[in-house]
Amino acid sequence: MIRIAIPNKGRLHDPTVSLLKEAGLPVLEGGTRKLFAKTTDPEITYLFARAADIPEYVQDGAADVGITGLDLIHETESDVEILLDLKFGGANLVLAVPEDSPITSAKELEGMRVATEFPNITAKYFENQGVKIEVIKVSGACEMTPHVGIADAIVDISSSGTTLVTNHLKMIEKAFTSSVYLIANKKTTENNDKIGQIRTAVESVLRAKGKRYLMMNVPADSLEIVKKVLPGMAGPTVMKVESDDSILAVHAVVDAGSIFATVDELKKAGAKDILVVPIERMMP
Ligand SMILES: Nc1ncnc2c1ncn2[C@@H]1O[C@H](COP(=O)(O)OP(=O)(O)OP(=O)(O)O)[C@@H](O)[C@H]1O
Ligand SMILES: O=P(O)(O)OC[C@H]1O[C@H](OP(=O)(O)OP(=O)(O)O)[C@H](O)[C@@H]1O
Numbered sequence: 257m258i259r260i261a262i263p264n265k266g267r268l269h270d271p272t273v274s275l276l277k278e279a280g281l282p283v284l285e286g287g288t289r290k291l292f293a294k295t296t297d298p299e300i301t302y303l304f305a306r307a308a309d310i311p312e313y314v315q316d317g318a319a320d321v322g323i324t325g326l327d328l329i330h331e332t333e334s335d336v337e338i339l340l341d342l343k344f345g346g347a348n349l350v351l352a353v354p355e356d357s358p359i360t361s362a363k364e365l366e367g368m369r370v371a372t373e374f375p376n377i378t379a380k381y382f383e384n385q386g387v388k389i390e391v392i393k394v395s396g397a398c399e400m401t402p403h404v405g406i407a408d409a410i411v412d413i414s415s416s417g418t419t420l421v422t423n424h425l426k427m428i429e430k431a432f433t434s435s436v437y438l439i440a441n442k443k444t445t446e447n448n449d450k451i452g453q454i455r456t457a458v459e460s461v462l463r464a465k466g467k468r469y470l471m472m473n474v475p476a477d478s479l480e481i482v483k484k485v486l487p488g489m490a491g492p493t494v495m496k497v498e499s500d501d502s503i504l505a506v507h508a509v510v511d512a513g514s515i516f517a518t519v520d521e522l523k524k525a526g527a528k529d530i531l532v533v534p535i536e537r538m539m540p
C-alpha cells in the first residue's frame with residue numbers, strides 16, 4: 257500500500273487534486289474534513305495534511321509520497337527523495353524592506369532584525385553571505401513587522417507582489433524560488449514500482465500540457481514543404497485518404513507555445529482542415 261500526502265486546504269489543494277485526476281489517480285472520496293481518501297488504484301490511498309507538515313510526514317514514513325512546496329521542504333530540512341517539479345504554486349521568498357528604507361542589499365542588514373515565517377531558510381541565506389542578523393520568527397502577517405518596530409526587514413512569500421505594495425514594502429533580493437514538488441520517502445522509493453508508476457503518470461500529464469496534437473489534410477505535392485514546417489519529434493505521421501489520392505492526412509505533435517506561428521506557416525504551405533487538439537498524457 258502506498259500513501260500519498262496531499263495538502264488538505266489552502267491554495268495548493270485544488271491544483272493538486274486536479275493534477276492527480278488528470279494523471280488517472282482521482283481523489284475519490286472525502287473533502288477537506290476527511291483524513292483519508294481512496295483512488296481508482298486499490299494499492300494507493302490519500303492522506304490529507306497541512307502543506308507545511310507534508311515534508312516531515314514523508315521523511316518519517318507516515319506517508320510514502322507527498323506533494324508540497326519546495327520552500328516548506330527546505331525550511332523543515334526534511335531528508336526526502338525529490339521526484340519531480342510539478343510547475344505550479346510558484347512563489348519567491350523575498351527579502352523586503354519598507355519602501356522609504358535606504359537599505360538596498362542583504363549585506364547592509366548586518367546586526368539588524370529580519371522577521372519571517374521561514375527562519376531556517378532565512379538564517380542560511382544570510383549565513384551564506386556572511387551577514388549576521390537576528391531572525392524574528394512570526395507565524396503570519398509578517399508584512400506589518402517593520403512598521404511596528406519589530407523588525408528592520410522581512411523574508412516573506414511573494415507571488416504577484418500585491419501584498420508587498422499594499423504594505424508599503426519593496427523587494428531588495430530574492431532569497432529562494434519555490435514551486436510544488438512530488439517527493440517520496442527515501443527508503444520506500446528504492447525498488448518500488450508503484451512510486452515509479454505514480455511519478456510517470458504525473459510526469460506524462462506535465463509533458464502533455466506543453467504539447468498539442470495537430471491534424472490536417474495536405475495536397476500530396478505540398479507534403480515536403482509541410483514536413484519542413486513540422487519539426488516533429490518522430491516526424492509527422494502521413495496517411496492516405498481513401499477517397500482522394502491527391503490528399504494526405506498528416507498528424508504531428510508540436511509545442512503548445514509555437515502553435516500560433518506553426519498553424520499560419522502550415523496554411524501558407526498548403527495544409528487544409530487543420531485541427532489543434534489537447535493531449536491528456538504523453539509517455540516517451
Ligand atoms: N501567493 C502565495 N502565498 C503563499 N503561499 C504561496 C503563494 N503562492 C504559492 N505558495 C506556496 O504555497 C505553499 C503554502 O501553502 P499553504 O496551504 O500552507 O498556504 P495557504 O494557501 O496560504 O494556506 P493558509 O491559509 O493555511 O495560509 C508554500 O509552498 C508556498 O510557496
Ligand atoms: O505576492 P502576493 O500575490 O500578494 O502573495 C503573497 C502573500 O500571500 C500570502 O498570504 P496569504 O494570502 O496566504 O495569507 P496568510 O498570510 O494568512 O497565509 C503570503 O503570506 C503573502 O502575504
Ligand SMILES: [Mg+2]
Nearest residue numbers: 266267396413
Ligand atoms: Mg497563507
